[in-house]
Amino acid sequence: MYSIETRDLTKSFVLYRGFLDAIRRSGNRDILTTLDRVNIKVQEGEVYGLLGPNGAGKSTLIKILCTLILPSEGEAYVNGYDVVKEGQQARESLGFVTTDERSFYWRLSGRENLQFFATLYNLPQSVVRSRTEELLDVVRLKHRADEPFYSYSAGMKQQMAIARGLLNDPAVLFMDEPTRSLDPGAARNLRKFIKEKIVAEKGKTIFISTHQLDEAEELCDRVAILDEGKIKANGSPLELKAGLSQGCTLGDVFSHYTGKASLDEQSTPFPVNIPRQKSRGRGIGRRRGI
Numbered sequence: 001m002y003s004i005e006t007r008d009l010t011k012s013f014v015l016y017r018g019f020l021d022a023i024r025r026s027g028n029r030d031i032l033t034t035l036d037r038v039n040i041k042v043q044e045g046e047v048y049g050l051l052g053p054n055g056a057g058k059s060t061l062i063k064i065l066c067t068l069i070l071p072s073e074g075e076a077y078v079n080g081y082d083v084v085k086e087g088q089q090a091r092e093s094l095g096f097v098t099t100d101e102r103s104f105y106w107r108l109s110g111r112e113n114l115q116f117f118a119t120l121y122n123l124p125q126s127v128v129r130s131r132t133e134e135l136l137d138v139v140r141l142k143h144r145a146d147e148p149f150y151s152y153s154a155g156m157k158q159q160m161a162i163a164r165g166l167l168n169d170p171a172v173l174f175m176d177e178p179t180r181s182l183d184p185g186a187a188r189n190l191r192k193f194i195k196e197k198i199v200a201e202k203g204k205t206i207f208i209s210t211h212q213l214d215e216a217e218e219l220c221d222r223v224a225i226l227d228e229g230k231i232k233a234n235g236s237p238l239e240l241k242a243g244l245s246q247g248c249t250l251g252d253v254f255s256h257y258t259g260k261a262s263l264d265e266q267s268t269p270f271p272v273n274i275p276r277q278k279s280r281g282r283g284i285g286r287r288r289g290i
């Protein structure tokens, strides 16, 4: 069994650009295909990287795997659980590290934040306390645990996010661009921390999205290059480079498979017009997933 597996996973969004637009273009509506028949297999204990430019579909894939949004077509399994039909079991077996620091309570201390989120997992209070202390140790924040969250540095806030993702002791941890808001030094420290503490010590499977080549190379056992919703190549960074030519970099591999000069180039999946289907719910005037 794979820790993560997707089969022809596809996600399309219907784009509504406003009420008038919906009336004027009543015969058509725009569909944006963000993921197009994505197939990946991640082994237990692996660090698997999703490498792609802005807009490639990385967050969409992670959101589907974390059961936050539904796919349009195809299947996805996390720890053997179907993310659509067995969402509850899948959720219980995974952790999600989001870069959104506003999802913490800024006036509460680090310890109080972790205790609060642990309580949401319905854990007994004794487990809440012991798990919180264990994770504060893991992320090396015990000495600042009673200080308010707002006083933490960006790197410390990210470490708190990782601690929160580990509260339910998940087998798989999803991380959506965890070093996005960090300076190069703090990013390096966080990568080291993920490798040494979360992978080597805790034995977790990590699924990480990034648009940084050095991060993918340093951290990941295998990498999938995602561009315009499609997996263009996958393998270990070494295999991918060796498959091209001697002395080439992961950046060359990326350019070779995507035709883009760099990862900073935006991914632009094109909307496709399809005949209008009956709209469900109150979606007119805003973007709505199908």
Ligand SMILES: Nc1ncnc2c1ncn2[C@@H]1O[C@H](COP(=O)(O)OP(=O)(O)OP(=O)(O)O)[C@@H](O)[C@H]1O
Binding pocket: 013, 014, 015, 032, 034, 052, 053, 054, 055, 056, 057, 058, 059, 060, 061, 211, 269, 287, 288, 289
């Ligand atoms: N709810 C939505 N409705 C319509 N389009 C969406 C929605 N969510 C995402 N998209 C579109 O899907 C595409 C992929 O977005 P996604 O956030 O998955 O990319 P990404 O690779 O994570 O990019 P980034 O690195 O900038 O976070 C983008 O073009 C985005 O505008």
